[in-house]
Amino acid sequence: MAQGVCVITEFREGKFRRVSFEIASEGRKLADALGEPLLAVALGEGVEAVASDLGGYGVEKVIVVDDALLKDYRAETYVPVVAEILQNLSPKVILTAASVDGKDLSARLAARLGAGLATDCTELQIEGGGLKAKRPMYAGKAFAWCEWSDGAWPQVASCRPNVMDCLAPDTSKKAEVEKVEVALPAGNLTQVVSIEKDAGGKLDLTEAEVIVSGGRGMKGPENFAMLEELAGILGGTVGASRSAVDSGWRPHADQVGQTGKVVTPNLYVACGISGAIQHLAGMSSSKYIVAVNKDPEAPIFSKADYGIVGDLFEFLPAFIEEVKTLKSTC
Amino acid sequence: MQPGHFPANILFILIFVAANGFFVFTAYKLYRILRLGKPEDRFDRRSERLKSVVTFVLGQRRVIREPAGWGHFFIFWGFVIISIGSLETFGVGIYHGFAYWKFLGKGLTSLLYLLQDLFCAAVVVALCVALYRRFVVKPERLRYEDQKAVNQDACIIIGLILLLIVLLFGARAAEYLLAQGEAGRYFPRLAFVSVAFSSLFTGLTKEGLQAWYSFCWWGHTVVILGFLIYIPFSKHLHLLGAIPNVFFRRLSSVGELSKMDLEDETAETYGVSRIEEFSWKQLLDLYACTECGRCSDNCPATLTGKPLSPKLTIHHLKEHLQAKGKMVLAQQGAEEAATANPEGELARALIGDICQHDELWSCTTCGNCIENCPVFIEHIDKYVDMRRYLVLMESNFSPEVQNVMRNWETNSNPWGLGFATRGDWAKGLPVKTLAEDSQVEYLYYVGCAGSFDERAKKISSALVTLLNEAGVSFGILGAEEKCCGETARRLGNEYLFQSMATELVEIINSYGVKKIITACPHGYNCLKNEYPQFGANWEVYHHSEFLATLLKGGQLQPQQGMDKNLVFHDSCYLGRYNDLYEEPRTVLNSILGLKFSEMDRSRNKAFCCGAGGGRMWMEETLGDQKINDARTGQALQLEPDIIGVSCPFCTTMFEDGLKTFDMDEKVKVYDIAEILAQAVTSAKE
Amino acid sequence: MNIVVLVKQVPDTETKIKIGADGKSIDTSEVKWIINPYDEYAVEAALRLQDSVGASVTILSMGPERTVESIRTALAMGADTGVLVDDQATEGSDALGKAKVLAAALKSLEFDLVFCGHRAVDDDENQVGIMVAELAGIPHLGLAISVEVADGKVTIQRPIEGAKVTMEATLPALVTFGGAHAVWNPRYASLPGIMKAKKKPLETKMLADLGLSAADVGNEAVKVSVTSMELPSERQAGRVLEGDTAEKARELTRLLREEAKVI
Known part of the structure; x- marks a missing residue:
């Protein structure tokens, strides 16, 4: 009989990723609702040393496999090991991170275990003794509540990073660590060949989650430094409107719009851009749009979730300070 | 060798037949090259065609x-008159006693001789002016990259004409003197130039005169026949090409591109990638070109430094046609010849070698080239045909063009905004969709800009206000409306266009619509001139003509004046494409106090805003200035408060242009509907 | 070299999402169907290999009859053949069910590489492709923005923050594609391509042809399913923040953190 909640952690370069703590915290909540234990599986090189820390987030017991072969995530080593552990543990609910590796792992585990998987969940609850998961669809234009069929254990869900609350760790608590020795398959079906830092470090517009864009309202190329700074803090990149590009302030590669790049970041900050349709066509699918413009009639405001009517040269420095403060506290 | 006497007459006949034979031979070769082109029906409406010849050739x-x-007028008519004289000259060549006065009588012949003298003199003056223009003034439009060859050709032609006229006068002067003392000979004194020339020969004996006469006569005759032989090899090929080209000119709207047969299962290629894939009429265009350069003189792409000059396109195509045409005719298996000689003309690609990609994509289809061509060459169709090849066969176009095509495919608008939101602009406005009420007289076809672009939506709502104010019974299609596909067609995507057109015709016809109003000149041209190819049978009105009619009928009465300076910009697709020059001006003139001025390039010479032919959706990175900036600059010279337009594309282009000049806060761009709506409604408030 | 590209037909990304009468799926009455953009990148990647190393490209899809249109689109782009699994019994399948169908269909095809998008833009699940790799017992490389094949290996690049990782896998392998339209610029079908696509082989298969029964997939085999859908709270576009500069800055930061959750 299936029992308990099990979280699969991610351990890289000597420490757990933050998302592991998030799913542990979420797992604790679910385990409490079920009245069942919270377990964790931790694989990695050197993970044994810190595995008990998971107790601070409510994990009762951690199954650990510590091996140099587990330094990086590779399906051929991770999947059979984790699947075997899980088959032995037989948990009701399995949580993973919806990271690049976590997505691969969760989908493979689900296929191997014949389980149902809900990916990229933003909210989880226990209802009728089982899991109920909320997840975005249609690029966030809708949310689905997923439920598992009767008796379809385990219920696997991957959790979107940075969404679920992370408990403040109770460092006094340590989890029980059970080290498992398994014969790791010496598979080398996939491997990382190299990692190449991007030249100039500029993230491509089409890949950026956050874009800070400037238009003619920036008044000159020198003022884009402000946008660079903001984009830097937000982990994003800088874009530009056609008129800013036409004026020679920014290269054409930065142009967002009908004849430039079509972008869909989570956050698009339009500074001094009036929002002609050729620009809107390139960015209106962004999840959240912020507009800063002195002209309250500018069409960009009709598309903006948050509009700031005013002088961007006053507003942006203040905003940058606020974001800096926020980033330093979390 | 006295002309007309044995054996000179035999010699003359031999030369005459040889020259004419050679001429006919070369002309026939040209004809055969022409026949390499694809078929096209230009034989309809013949009386209209003849009328064209009278107006545009004779007139x-x-x-x-x-x-x-x-200058050309006089050279042309001089040439015609001289040719009449030449017939007499040739008659004399056969029999020395031949003379017009014997048939026509002395009176009429006198008059004819006088005319000949006058026109010959005028031709000399015109030729001198032509030489002065070419070598001293050197206007831009006469510039070619092979200037030396072009100038040489011009010099030969001008030299030949001058020579033949001087010799003609010589012959006539001698003839005049000879006729004095001889019975049975007559030379009218009225031909005063010839008479004046005779002073050169005073004091000569009869034999001397006779010798001069023979010399000049032979000289004149040989030059004329030489000219005949030279014509097909020179830019004076237009003597052969222009007249039929005027006869076969397009009588339908300039705005109607040909409908491709996409159902033809046997077609191996679409569009034009080889010169012989043009229609014979398109090839005849090349023969007709006089190389006057007026096309390029008015081309917005040429004038802003783009790699496009219509005169050069035609020039290059003509050279290629003649070189390749002869080879194609001469040998079977042109393909092998191309492989055998990769440097040869047969191996040169029409797109890439003869015409450049950037050249084809630089065209805004504004129609200035066609409008200004004295011999009705159809440049735009050639660019579009070559674009058709690139798009349909090779999918060879810039990423931004691909983007816009995909947007049309999925959402039937160039921005790719959700098609279901197309009717949202009208929410809260007093206008119904045909689905709600189809018992209306007019369909207001809004178009993509008017439906989706915040700026153009204001024009749409202004027009709704005006139509309601005037009590017009109308409705819109709302979310059911589709893009008309005009731009897809001009970008060469005939396949996409045809599917869009078929769909839209079906939707509009399903409501039994008979009359349509639209505020977009591109949609207007397309629905009016091109949709009949797809079974549409509607009366289509642009809002400028519709509003002008409402004003004349008193249904709209602007009350509120406007104390502003306005400069009006003609939309290419209204003006040159559809001859609507007065209507928007009528609308503006109805507003009290509005002072409006005209740019140098206005009406049929109006400079394009830069958005036509799909250029709206492409980056403009080539050349030394953006076309919209150039046009905005022209408007700003008149220091207006308002730039008046009648097209949503023009609105965008001018607003962008004003930003370039940092004048967007001082000068505003308004559609005529917005200006009129303000004048009609603000008085009420 | 044989490449099978898994293609899903999805509503156009501009579709206005409305919840259907059943409350757990969207209203598809006004939907324009397109090839899932990431799958289209996969098709483009396959066609580039077709051009460079002469691969043969098969399009594999499952869905109702309208899916044929998407397969024909891919064939018009240049793919060689198409296979559609169109069986009523697959309706209601969860990701695992779909993966089973596709994996079973793959068995009947020869392949060295399987390509697909890393996710479909309708369900945003990120799992079918990987599950297919698991069921087929082959390695998977994810989120590729470039792909090359040589010496029995496939090499991809995947972007991570500030860097690009190059990874390789032994064939046969499954690659899921990421990137954006501007990265891949999928080719635009030429007219001859469209004409030829009408005559290219497109096979329709039923579950029985794949050796599956209705009990293996579809509603009967569902492990997880959507039981209700909701739309995000109607966002008030055009909302303008009030206050002095400092207040606006503070409020915007708060909203982006707490409401939008994007910083």
Whole structure:
């Protein structure tokens, strides 16, 4: 009989990723609702040393496999090991991170275990003794509540990073660590060949989650430094409107719009851009749009979730300070 | 060798037959090259066609639009008159006793001789002016990259004409003197130039005169026949090409592109990638070109430094046609010849070698080239045909063009905004969709800009206000409306266009619509001139003509004046494409106090805003200035408060242009509907 | 070299999402169907290999009859053949069910590489492709923005923050594609391509042809399913923040953190 909640952690370069703590915290909540234990599986090189820390987030017991072969995530080593552990543990609910590796792992585990998987969940609850998961669809234009069929254990869900609350760790608590020795398959079906830092470090517009864009309202190329700074803090990149590009302030590669790049970041900050349709066509699918413009009639405001009517040269420095403060506290 | 006497007459006949034979031979070769082209029906409406020839060939109507054209007028008519004289000259060559006065009588012959003298003199003057223009003034439009060859050709032609006229006068002067003392000979004194020339020969004996006469006569005759032989090899090929080209000119709207047969299962290629894939009429265009350069003189792409000059396109195509045409005719298996000689003309690609990609994509289809061509060459169709090849066969176009095509495919608008939101602009406005009420007289076809672009939506709502104010019964299609596909067609995507057109015709016809109003000149041109190809049978009105009618009928009465300076910009697709020049001006003139001025390039010479032919959706990175900036600059010279337009594309282009000049806060761009709506409604408030 | 590209037909990304009468799926009455953009990148990647190393490209899809249109689109782009699994019994399948169908269909095809998008833009699940790799017992490389094949290996690049990782896998392998339209610029079908696509082989298969029964997939085999859908709270576009500069800055930061959760 299936029992308990099990979280699969991610351990890289000597420490757990933050998302592991998030799913542990979420797992604790679910385990409490079920009245069942919270377990964790931790694989990695050197993970044994810190595995008990998971107790601070409510994990009762951690199954650990510590091996140099587990330094990086590779399906051929991770999947059979984790699947075997899980088959032995037989948990009701399995949580993973919806990271690049976590997505691969969760989908493979689900296929191997014949389980149902809900990916990229933003909210989880226990209802009728089982899991109920909320997840975005249609690029966030809708949310689905997923439920598992009767008796379809385990219920696997991957959790979107940075969404679920992370408990403040109770460092006094340590989890029980059970080290498992398994014969790791010496598979080398996939491997990382190299990692190449991007030249100039500029993230491509089409890949950026956050874009800070400037238009003619920036008044000159020198003022884009402000946008660079903001984009830097937000982990994003800088874009530009056609008129800013036409004026020679920014290269054409930065142009967002009908004849430039079509972008869909989570956050698009339009500074001094009036929002002609050729620009809107390139960015209106962004999840959240912020507009800063002195002209309250500018069409960009009709598309903006948050509009700031005013002088961007006053507003942006203040905003940058606020974001800096926020980033330093979390 | 006295002309007309044995054996000189035999010699003359031999030379005459040889020259004419050679001429016919070369002309026939040209004809055969022409026949390499694809079929096209240009034989309809013949009386109209003949009328064109009278107006534009005999009347030289388009030629004399420009001052330099008067020179041509005199050379042309001089040539005609001289040719009448030449017939007499040739008659004399066969039999020395031949003379017009014997048939026509002395009176009429006197008059004819006088005319000949006058026109010959005028030709000399015109030729001198032509030489002065070419070598001293050197206007831009006469510039070619092979200037030396072009100038040489011009010099040969001008030299030959001068020579033949001088020799003609010589012959006539001698003849005049000879006729004095001889019975049975007559030379009218009225031909005073010839008479004046005779003073050169005073004091000569009869034999001397006779010798001079023979010399000049032979000289004149040989030059004329030489000219005949030279014509097909020179730019004076237009003597052969222009007249049929005027006869076969497009009588339908300039705005109607040909419908491709996409159902043809046997077609192996679409569009034009080889010169012989043009229609024979398109090839005849090349023969007709006079290399006057008026097309390029008015081309917005040429004038802003783009790699496109219509005159060069035609020039290059003509050279390629002649070189390749001869080879194609001469040998079977042109393909092998191309492989055998990769440097040869057969191996040169029409797109890439003869015409450049950037050249084809630089065209805004504004129609200035066609409008200004004295011999009705159809440049735009050639660019579009070659674009058709690139798009349909090779999918070879810039990423931004691909983007816009995909947007049309999925959401039937160039921005790719959700098609279901197309009717949202009208929410809260007093206008119903045909689905709600189809018992209306007019369909207001809004178009993509008017439906989706915040700026153009204001024009749409202004027009709704005006139509309601005037009590017009109308409705819109709302979310059911589709893009008309005009731009897809001009970008060469005929396949996409045809599917869009078929769909839209079906939707509009399903409501039994008979009359349509639209505020977009591109949609207007397309629905009016091109949709009949797809079974549409509607009366289509642009809002400028519709509003002008409402004003004349008193249904709209602007009350509120406007104390502003306005400069009006003609939309290419209204003006040159559809001859609507007065209507928007009528609308503006109805507003009290509005002072409006005209740019130098206005009406049929209006400079394009830069958005036509799909250029709206492409980056403009080539050349030394953006076309919209150039046009905005022209408007700003008149220091307006308002730039008046009648097209949503023009609105965008001018607003962008004003930003370039940092004038967007001082000068505003308004559609005529917005201006009129303000004048009609603000008085009420 | 044989490449099978898994293609899903999805509503156009501009579709206005409305919840259907059943409350757990969207209203598809006004939907324009397109090839899932990431799958289209996969098709483009396959066609580039077709051009460079002469691969043969098969399009594999499952869905109702309208899916044929998407397969024909891919064939018009240049793919060689198409296979559609169109069986009523697959309706209601969860990701695992779909993966089973596709994996079973793959068995009947020869392949060295399987390509597909890393996710479909309708369900945003990120799992079918990987599950297919698991069921087929082959390695998977994810989120590729470039792909090359040589010496029995496939090499991809995947972007991570500030860097690009190059990874390789032994064939046969499954690659899921990421990137954006501007990265891949999928080719635009030429007219001859469209004409030829009408005559290219497109096979329709039923579950029985794949050796599956209705009990293996579809509603009967569902492990997880959507039981209700909701739309995000109607966002008030055009909302303008009030206050002095400092207040606006503070409020915007708060909203982006707490409401939008994007910083």
